[in-house]
Amino acid sequence: MTAIFDELKPAFVWKHFAEILKLPHCSGNEKPLGDYVISVAKSLNLSWKRDKVGNVVVSKLATAGHEHAVGVILQSHMDMVCEKNSDVEHDFSKDTIKAERRGDWIQAVGTTLGSDNGIGVAASLASLEDKSLVHGPVECLFTVDEETGLTGANRLQKGFLQGKKLLNLDSEEEGTFTIGCSGGGDSEVTLPLDRKRRTLKDDYRLKLYGFRGGHSGLDINQGRGNAIRLLARLLYNAQEKFAIELVDLEGGNKRNAIPREARAHLFVDRSVANKLQAFFKSQFNGIKNESKAVEKEAGYSFEKIERVSPKADPLTAASQKTLLRLLLSLPHGVIAMHPEIDGLVETSTNLAIIRCEKKTAQVICSSRSSVATALRAVKDIIKATAELAGARVAQPGGYPGWEPNLQSELLGKLTEVYTKIFDKAPVVKAVHAGLECGIIGEKFPGMDMISFGPTIEHPHSPEERVHVGSVEKFWKFLAVCLQELA
Numbered sequence: 001m002t003a004i005f006d007e008l009k010p011a012f013v014w015k016h017f018a019e020i021l022k023l024p025h026c027s028g029n030e031k032p033l034g035d036y037v038i039s040v041a042k043s044l045n046l047s048w049k050r051d052k053v054g055n056v057v058v059s060k061l062a063t064a065g066h067e068h069a070v071g072v073i074l075q076s077h078m079d080m081v082c083e084k085n086s087d088v089e090h091d092f093s094k095d096t097i098k099a100e101r102r103g104d105w106i107q108a109v110g111t112t113l114g115s116d117n118g119i120g121v122a123a124s125l126a127s128l129e130d131k132s133l134v135h136g137p138v139e140c141l142f143t144v145d146e147e148t149g150l151t152g153a154n155r156l157q158k159g160f161l162q163g164k165k166l167l168n169l170d171s172e173e174e175g176t177f178t179i180g181c182s183g184g185g186d187s188e189v190t191l192p193l194d195r196k197r198r199t200l201k202d203d204y205r206l207k208l209y210g211f212r213g214g215h216s217g218l219d220i221n222q223g224r225g226n227a228i229r230l231l232a233r234l235l236y237n238a239q240e241k242f243a244i245e246l247v248d249l250e251g252g253n254k255r256n257a258i259p260r261e262a263r264a265h266l267f268v269d270r271s272v273a274n275k276l277q278a279f280f281k282s283q284f285n286g287i288k289n290e291s292k293a294v295e296k297e298a299g300y301s302f303e304k305i306e307r308v309s310p311k312a313d314p315l316t317a318a319s320q321k322t323l324l325r326l327l328l329s330l331p332h333g334v335i336a337m338h339p340e341i342d343g344l345v346e347t348s349t350n351l352a353i354i355r356c357e358k359k360t361a362q363v364i365c366s367s368r369s370s371v372a373t374a375l376r377a378v379k380d381i382i383k384a385t386a387e388l389a390g391a392r393v394a395q396p397g398g399y400p401g402w403e404p405n406l407q408s409e410l411l412g413k414l415t416e417v418y419t420k421i422f423d424k425a426p427v428v429k430a431v432h433a434g435l436e437c438g439i440i441g442e443k444f445p446g447m448d449m450i451s452f453g454p455t456i457e458h459p460h461s462p463e464e465r466v467h468v469g470s471v472e473k474f475w476k477f478l479a480v481c482l483q484e485l486a
């Protein structure tokens with residue numbers, strides 16, 4: 001074992017974590033780590049299963065006298081986000097991750113550490129190995145590919161698990177319980193476009209840039225600007241006063257990101273360009289003022305450009321109006337806050353992407369809610385709005401949420417346990433993003449679930465680090481939970 005881990009407690013957890021650092025396990029390449037999990041199961045004489053996608057479950061019989069206790073599932077994901085600083089030589093497909101201790105933290109040298117969710121995996125393995133624990137029937141579920149698509153959870157087969165209470169070990173703030181997440185679904189809007197011959201001579205580009213963007217769920221309540229919406233707003237107002245012909249409009253590039261940039265290609269007569277310039281300037285100053293607390297780097301430009309394609313036809317006046325009206329009307333932002341959990345966004349939607357082709361404009365909206373019917377409702381609003389504009393709408397599947405249940409028996413029990421051990425109540429929260437529990441809960445109806453873990457900072461970046469003392473607390477809590485649930 002790497003020397004830095006020798007003195008750390010709990011020894012079982014750090015021993016397995018040190019082994020995990022030696023094994024490649026980027027998302028999509030979890031097999032070596034799955035093999036390791038199975039080798040541990042074999043060495044302990046425990047039964048195990050591996051499904052087609054690579055999820056592994058290892059079962060441990062109850063301690064004598066606790067055979068009739070409810071089955072508990074400990075769940076963690078095997079994959080990690082592999083990121084490194086550009087000046088670091090590291091091959092994630094074969095090199096050991098170099099960890100070092102810095103004060104109270106363990107961090108890797110220039111790469112992600114994989115404590116998300118390696119500590120959860122190590123704690124599960126430790127609970128299989130530690131014979132001093134008292135527990136009912138335990139299953140440790142190790143999933144694949146959480147980070148890039150929740151693939152492992154999505155492909156779980158009914159019957160793979162027997163337990164009825166699930167402890168997900170993938171949270172990143174010790175002392176906090178996560179009890180819910182959002183589900184999500186996209187709307188793909190296709191608006192027919194009509195084009196005409198151009199009448200205005202010169203080509204200009206209006207561009208908005210430098211907005212902060214961010215995660216379409218976690219950052220949706222931060223008051224950040226949506227570059228697509230704001231560009232549409234500038235053009236909608238401009239077309240009332242000036243002759244402009246819109247040729248192309250595009251913005252955003254990811255469904256799950258708030259769009260940071262958007263641009264439009266316009267035909268304008270040079271004679272009005274100065275006035276238009278002044279108009280955009282004053283309009284944009286208004287926008288800057290509205291968002292001055294948040295969007296310090298946001299900017300715009302309005303420039304004459306080369307005739308990119310001399311034959312490009314602008315939209316007809318009617319088509320241009322319809323497109324801009326649609327982009328101003330589609331909902332964006334927080335739709336509802338959770339009525340019981342402070343600060344939690346319950347339902348939101350992101351006006352994410354717009355692209356124009358010759359005959360159609362494609363708009364993608366990405367919506368989230370922890371309540372399935374509320375997600376349906378916001379998708380209905382998008383559909384109805386798009387229909388008013390004469391657009392077609394497709395709404396492919398999506399993924400389920402995990403509706404917070406403040407009356408959950410598991411939550412009640414674990415809150416009691418935590419308070420007893422640490423003499424303070426845990427923080428209870430939910431996240432406005434997708435988690436594996438959302439999917440697992442849908443596949444195994446009635447599963448009572450909760451998520452907790454040690455303190456991990458800056459996951460998914462080379463600054464990722466895990467707090468040593470929090471791992472000890474996390475383990476202590478987990479051990480007592482197993483006992484109390486038995």
Ligand SMILES: [Zn+2]
Nearest residue numbers: 116117146170
């Ligand atoms: Zn994770």
